[in-house]
Amino acid sequence: MLRWALTFLVVALVAALLGFTSIAGGAMEIAKLLFYVFVVLFLVSLVMHLVRGRAP
16 A cells, blocks of 8 residues: 555656646646645555554
């Protein structure tokens, strides 16, 4: 689950880079939304991973 969150975070960062620099013009709002959604998903996944820990 943590790997998926990291993958989506990278995708969101690339989309944000394209959107924030106005290269993709109309996609800027979508990139911002994806960026924040995936940052939240990453943080939730990270916390769940830390809370769950490793099985013995």
